[in-house]
Amino acid sequence: MNAKRTYLRGVRAGVPIGLGYFPVSFSFGIMAVSMGLHFWQALVISMTTLTSAGQLSGIGTMMLPGAYAEMLISQLTINVRYSFMSVSLSQKTDEKFKGIFRWLLGFFMTDEIFAVASTEKSVSRLYFLGLATMPFFGWTFGTLLGALLGNILPEIIMNALCIAIYAMFVAIIVPQTKIEKTLLVVVGISVGLSVAFYYLPYLNKVSSGLAISICAIVSAVLGAIFFPKKEAEA
Amino acid sequence: MDTKEFLIYLLIMAGSTYLVRAIPFALMRKKLKNRFAISFLYYIPYTVLAAMTFPAALYATGNVLSASVGLAAAIVVSLKSKSLTIVAVTACVGVLLTECIIAFL
Incomplete structure (x- = not known):
């Protein structure tokens, strides 16, 4: 049961x-x-x-x-x-x-x-x-x-x-940023990069799948460097 | 394209997509100890979703105004409610109402 x-x-x-x-x-x-x-x-x-x-x-x-x-x-x-x-x-x-x-x-x-x-x-x-x-x-x-x-x-x-x-997606991200302000910064970097890939010349030629991977990886690396998590939190 | 060629293409597409997903999932058996790796993997789901949502979502409905209303509704409701379904339905209703208003103007 x-x-x-x-x-x-x-x-x-x-x-x-x-x-x-x-x-x-x-x-x-x-x-x-x-x-x-x-x-x-x-x-x-x-x-x-x-x-x-x-x-x-x-x-x-x-x-x-x-x-x-x-x-x-x-x-x-x-x-x-x-x-x-x-x-x-x-x-x-x-x-x-x-x-x-x-x-x-x-x-x-x-x-x-x-x-x-x-x-x-x-x-x-x-x-x-x-x-x-x-x-x-x-x-x-x-x-x-x-x-x-x-x-x-x-x-x-x-x-x-x-x-x-x-x-x-919004409903997954937003509640967690209320508890954790640093997550807002990390997510903000990802959005900033994504906006750049969408609108800037040359960058907007990159396929959307690859662009998403780059944005996600770069911002998560920055997050891991500047706001590292303790094992228990993650 | 004949059926044989279609099946070769399908095999490459479905096969590579499956292996990219399953190999790391099946072979990663240990719990990570490295703090950098743990933190990186903690952030990945959020950064993936954020990059997928903005700015693509603004163009999802074919009208930037209705999409913005839908997204704003989603943000406001998700500050109060954790239910994914409630947030999703509210956003859809927001888009629908906005498009109705636009149609009448």
């Missing part, structure tokens, strides 16, 4: 992620089909890859003939951030969450699932699986519906849903 409760607690925590994924994957489905992919291809990509920036870049690369090396290199640069998240979360898993479970559940390490899991003191297998459930289905069904139905939802509803995922 306790196991079921842990799993369901994860499922509940994953609901906003699943809702937030829906419009993003919906538009991915529309885009994939408009680029000439079959609906089943869009669906299979989402079910096996489960990432936004990587998939978006990936279907662009697929339109080129035989660009296998380019596919590999672009995917690795966009997705390198997941490695840092995996190392980070590996420090928070409980004693049963190891071996084969890490190999299986590591598949679900998206930005958002990672972020919510990080707010736990200790992450169990069942909680993590529960947390991944709604995002996986949201991502999959969103892609399928987008690929099959295209622009059927009114634009105003789609627009409103698009903010959900970012609101969730």
Whole structure:
């Protein structure tokens, strides 16, 4: 009974992620089909890859003939951030969450699932699986519906849903900055860098996946140097 | 692109994404002792999310004004509530109301 409760607690925590994924994957489905992919291809990509920036870049690369090396290199640069998240979360898993479970559940390490899991003191297998459930289905069904139905939802509803995922990010960061003022500085540096990559000439040519990795790593390094945490705090 | 080529592409895309996630997760067995590494990994989730949110979120709704209202609502509500769902729904409603008002003006 306790196991079921842990799993369901994860499922509940994953609901906003699943809702937030829906419009993003919906538009991915529309885009994939408009680029000439079959609906089943869009669906299979989402079910096996489960990432936004990587998939978006990936279907662009697929339109080129035989660009296998380019596919590999672009995917690795966009997705390198997941490695840092995996190392980070590996420090928070409980004693049963190891071996084969890490190999299986590591598949679900998206930005958002990672972020919510990080707010736990200790992450169990069942909680993590529960947390991944709604995002996986949201991502999959969103892609399928987008690929099959295209622009059927009114634009105003789609627009409103698009903010959900970012609101969730805000809800993860803001409460912690209330307790911890130095975090606000570190997060501020990351935002400053991100703004620079978005608007400054030359820097805005860097792919968004890579830019996010650079911003996150540089600001976290600065944070670790100037505001180091004690083992117990982190 | 025929189905065979699609499957090769899919294998590269899904395979590399999976391995980038799973290898460090599965192989990192020890608890870190180094204070720098602990601090770095503590900050990573927050810095990733912050960089993803700003400024990209301002353009998420196709209208900077409605997106700003949605984000402002999210910040205000998250100062009071820890529920991700409540914050997300409030932000969506904020965007929806703003877009309705813009449409009527």
